[in-house]
Amino acid sequence: MISFFRKIRQKLLQQNRVTRYLVYAIGEILLVVIGILIALQVNNWNENRLDRQLEKKYLKGLQRDLNRDTEGLDRMTINRKDVINSALRVMKIDAPATMQELREVNDDFLKIHYWYEFTPNNNTFHELTSSGNLSLIRNDTIKDLLMSMEVLNAEIVQNRNHIRRDYEHYIYDELAYYEWLPLINLDTLGLKNESIPIMEISEDRFEALCKEAGEIMNNKVIRNGWTLAIANNAYMIELYQEMRKHNARLQALIEEELKD
Template sequence: MIKFFRHIRRSLINQNKMSKYFKYAIGEILLVVIGILIALQINNWNENRKQNNLRKTLTTSIQEDLKADINYLNKYTKRVDTLFQTLKDQSAYVNRISYSIDSLVHFLKNDINIFIVSFKGFNNTTYESMKTSGQLNVLDELLKKQLYELYILQNVGRESYISSRNDYFDEIENIVASYPIPVPFSFIKKSPHNEFLWDNLNKKDLLLKLNSWGSLKANFFRTTNSDFKEILDKTKAILQMIEENHD
């Protein structure tokens, strides 16, 4: 093709047809420009197609993460609500006028539940990966903003959970150091040695430690569920927004 155009130019020059040569040259330039523009347009179309495909793939992955979080947080918050209600019932039971110190000791020896609900973490692998790789820019601005707000909420909720959990664990260590309450492993098992540890109790100290334990556990349940329910609502809203707008 290049040889063909070169032959035409040479023929026009040889025939001294300069006006036709210039017209031809301009036409050739226009053809080249049009070819470049078409090539750029095709390239842009291919890039846009790749970006759209990447956006759809990442958005689908984000949807799966959000669905997993909603499923997990629903179960987690319901479990915490149940245990919190049990703690409230125990508090009402212990605070009855007819409830004696001996009954309180029996509660500590047999019925106290020191466990809390462990939190495994959020399903934000896709978001973290997109942050690291710089792929967040392929998302719509509104979705990117909403995901960032959710990410902040998750971090705040996680930090609050860890802080409340550590405070509670410290209190468990405090009460276990003074009273042989049921724990996953007790070096001193139920035996005469164990019973000896319950003799000559300081009743005031026992009540203060039990009150501190129950109050910290209640605070853990209250703050954790408040934070995680807010995160759950935000997660549901983002998922609904994606489902309404995702092609």
């Protein structure tokens, strides 16, 4: 093809047709430029197509993470509410007087003192930021919400660490002097990971456990810990609810983006 054009140019020069030669040369240059522009356009289109495919992959990954987070936030909200309700109940009683009350107090102790944590599923977001591909997300609102959720999660972690310190200082250290899980069969708990309750205990054992439960319930340090647990868990629930709102809005935006 190049040799063909060269022959035409040489022929025009030999025939002393300079004007036609110039016109032809300019036309040839324009054809080359147009060809380059078309090639660049095709290349840009192909790159945009690949970027869009990668963006959709990330959006679907974010969607999966958010769905798992929704379940985790709902579950943790229930757990935190259980802690508050159990702490409020045991703080209104001096000591259990019946076997039923002893079992209820024991159940409340388990709910209050069991440690709960919410860990967000943010692997896709971290992959986006660490790889430098966050710019692939075209919707600026989605990127802003992702950053806001990271800030909110940092606040959740900070508050959770604060609660943990309170538990260790006011509750766990004090409870070390008392018997743990007195109405749970420890053999089944250790071997089968099942919390099977002990159905029958002796009268002496019952009286001893009621006395010890009463001491726990009137321990001022532990009661201070329960008070802090009520306040801090209530605030944690507010943070979960805020995270849940961000989560729902982000999922709606991603759903719209994936329709394009």
